[in-house]
Amino acid sequence: MSERPEPALVSMRDIEKRFGAVQANRRASLEVAAGEIHALVGENGAGKSTLMHVLSGLVTPDAGSVAVGGVAVTGWSTAEAIRAGVGMVHQHFMLVPTLTIADNVVLGREPRRGVSMDVARAQREVTAVAERYGFPMDVRRLVGELSVGEAQRVEILKALFRGARVLILDEPTAVLSPPEVQELWRVLRALRDGGGTIILITHKLDEVIGISDRVTVMRHGQTVARLDTPDATAGEIARAMVGRDVALVAAAAAADAGAARARPAAGGPPRLTLHDLEVDGARRERRVHGVSLTVAPGEILGIAGVEGNGQTELIEAIAGLKPVRSGTILLGDLDVTRRSVRDRLAAGLAHVPEDRHRRGLVLDYSVADNLILGRQHRFASRRGLDRARIARNAANQIARFDIRPADPSLPARALSGGNQQKVVVAREMGNDFSVLLASQPTRGVDVGAIEFIHAQLRAARDADKAILLVSAELSEVLALSDRVGVMYGGRLVALLPRAAATVDVVGPLMTGATPARAGAA
Numbered sequence: 001m002s003e004r005p006e007p008a009l010v011s012m013r014d015i016e017k018r019f020g021a022v023q024a025n026r027r028a029s030l031e032v033a034a035g036e037i038h039a040l041v042g043e044n045g046a047g048k049s050t051l052m053h054v055l056s057g058l059v060t061p062d063a064g065s066v067a068v069g070g071v072a073v074t075g076w077s078t079a080e081a082i083r084a085g086v087g088m089v090h091q092h093f094m095l096v097p098t099l100t101i102a103d104n105v106v107l108g109r110e111p112r113r114g115v116s117m118d119v120a121r122a123q124r125e126v127t128a129v130a131e132r133y134g135f136p137m138d139v140r141r142l143v144g145e146l147s148v149g150e151a152q153r154v155e156i157l158k159a160l161f162r163g164a165r166v167l168i169l170d171e172p173t174a175v176l177s178p179p180e181v182q183e184l185w186r187v188l189r190a191l192r193d194g195g196g197t198i199i200l201i202t203h204k205l206d207e208v209i210g211i212s213d214r215v216t217v218m219r220h221g222q223t224v225a226r227l228d229t230p231d232a233t234a235g236e237i238a239r240a241m242v243g244r245d246v247a248l249v250a251a252a253a254a255a256d257a258g259a260a261r262a263r264p265a266a267g268g269p270p271r272l273t274l275h276d277l278e279v280d281g282a283r284r285e286r287r288v289h290g291v292s293l294t295v296a297p298g299e300i301l302g303i304a305g306v307e308g309n310g311q312t313e314l315i316e317a318i319a320g321l322k323p324v325r326s327g328t329i330l331l332g333d334l335d336v337t338r339r340s341v342r343d344r345l346a347a348g349l350a351h352v353p354e355d356r357h358r359r360g361l362v363l364d365y366s367v368a369d370n371l372i373l374g375r376q377h378r379f380a381s382r383r384g385l386d387r388a389r390i391a392r393n394a395a396n397q398i399a400r401f402d403i404r405p406a407d408p409s410l411p412a413r414a415l416s417g418g419n420q421q422k423v424v425v426a427r428e429m430g431n432d433f434s435v436l437l438a439s440q441p442t443r444g445v446d447v448g449a450i451e452f453i454h455a456q457l458r459a460a461r462d463a464d465k466a467i468l469l470v471s472a473e474l475s476e477v478l479a480l481s482d483r484v485g486v487m488y489g490g491r492l493v494a495l496l497p498r499a500a501a502t503v504d505v506v507g508p509l510m511t512g513a514t515p516a517r518a519g520a521a
Contacts (some may be wrong), residue, residue: 007070009034010055010166010195015064017050020413021518022405024050025061026221030213032166037188037198039208039229042218042241043446044418045404049202049219052168055199056088056391057081068166087159088168091417092357093151097144100217102126104143105158129161134190147308149180156187164431167191170209171417171444172199185211204448205234217241242448269332270294271302271348272435273465277327279310279317287313289490290327295435300457302469302481303492304506310490311470312354315439318468319351319361331435345374346432352424352441354470360424361412368394368408371427401426403450420443421453429456436460454480474506488512 017025025047032038042048053059055066057078066074068084076084095104102123110117111125126139135153143151150246152172159167169188173181188198188211200212208215209229217225217240225240272295279288288310296299305311314323317330320341329337331347339347353359361370371394372379379386379393394408403415403422412420425441438457441449457480461467471477477484483502486494486509494509 008032009069010199011065011067012051012055012245013065015051015054015066016062017047017054017059018062021407022414023063023221025054027064027223028218028221029223030055030216031226032197032199034165034197035192035195036213037192037200037211039200039202039212039215040218041205041208041215041237041446043448044203044416046218046241046446047221048172048218049416050221052088052170052201054200055081055166056086056168058088082162082164085163085165086168087162087164087166089152089155089159089170089172091170091172093155095143095151095154098142100140100142101137101146101154102139102159102501104154105129105139105161107158111161126161128196130157133157133160133187133194135187145256147180149183152180152184153187160191166197166199168199168201171203172200173202173204173207181207203444203450205237205447208237209234238447241446268297268464270330271297271332272468273328273330274318275328275330277314277317277329278325279313280321280325281313286325287490288317289509291487291492292488293485293492293495295468297434297464297466298461298467299482300461300467300480301483301485302471302477303485303487304471304474304477305510307472309345309487311439311487313490315351315354315437315468315486319349319353319437341374348432349437350428350431350433350435351437351441352428352439354439354443356417356424356443358418360422363413366409367398367403367412367415367423370423371397371408371430373427375427375431388473397426397430400430401456418449421445422449425453425456429460434465436467437470438467440472441469442471442473442476446502450476474503474510477501478503478506486510 008031010030012028012030015025015028021192028047028051030040030051040052041047050059054061057076057080060075064074065072068086073080073084081485105126106122111121112118127136129316130136130139137153143154146154157169172184192198202208208429212229215227215229215232215237216223217237219241227237274291274293277288277291278286281287291314293301303311313322316326320339324337328335331344331349333349336344336347357363362373368390372390376385379389391408398406398408401422403426404419411425415423421444429436441457445453457467469477469480478501484496484506485492486506488510496505
């Protein structure tokens, strides 16, 4: 561990926190200097978020000490943390979509004119703060109209408006497109250069290397390493996180490219066929334009593209969650275009959705019950659900997919994001299927879980399953795919053999370049 010569703005020592049988923090420590971007990394369930909840006043530690600016604050409230300049931007935003940006930012601190809120003053004050920190916006816009990246900047603005000098961001890029990520980095660097302090919870090692000044690594609730980022490598950080060498995605992409060149073409009739598929969005606007493709047994077809280019609507239409305007969907030789979700499941379709909270889990249900969602009829008897069979299924899937904690009675919301994702993957891949739709399968999970999920996808491919993969992470598409498609503006603008799908070719296609121009890039 490297020693910090300058005094710490944030000092957390020997933090202990237990939730029932789960020991979230074990003598965990964190030292963060003023004016730096400090990355806090670790596997899902390593205790990162709990440690930050202690710092932000959401959780009271069982033992240990916390000081901010040399003042002891152990066990303070969220209001006290905010008054002391500690603000946290959560992974799932806490905004009211029917209110304006200004209304959301001043909520709870509204300037008054008599008994009413002074709307004009609120807008002026919020605009001034936004311009001061380098991301001006029209504060009269409704939050419900914003993109994900814009909504995140409103959360940051809300913390800054309340005087945050220590800004905690929990997995801030999990739902951002590449351009939005770059805009976020610009904002964070500007905040740091202006004297602000940022603590960044992330599992993405390229982000750690690219944006942070220092990094603290946690494993099993403990602090196991503190490193100066310029002196560290991604492999070294990953090894500290997991306790062993890990196959990183970028390295896997390079290795798999060679494997893809040598891999024979998949044989047999297609398992999934789309012909001229047209799908509308929520406001009846066309989101998918005439997409045709096939996926063969023993093949992973990866779809690359910046989010918002029709990938969500494409996958949800195939899964039966969104109606098709025109075109056909075949599973094998069965036309399922107008069939129900249950019919598609019976025909061998499995679906890992992009949003595990909205589409993949019922957070208040137990892990055991989430592992049978959509398949309850298979566990039914004349007297209702067969709880013994459900328990056996849960025990098998928890062991096979390494879901932690290994307690099937826990509600899904009690699990870390990565382990929630493993529940979804276990349910969809732990049963028999012929076609898998894998949409953002590793979103918000750590390097160890990414390695595990990638291994499951490769194993399914090698067992002659047909997999349609959609990911906003180009490195993931390149690491896994046998062929690569690119979506832009709702159209499939290119379909390439893996050997031809390089970053230099695919990257420009994702931003609207024509295939000829991209190939020349």
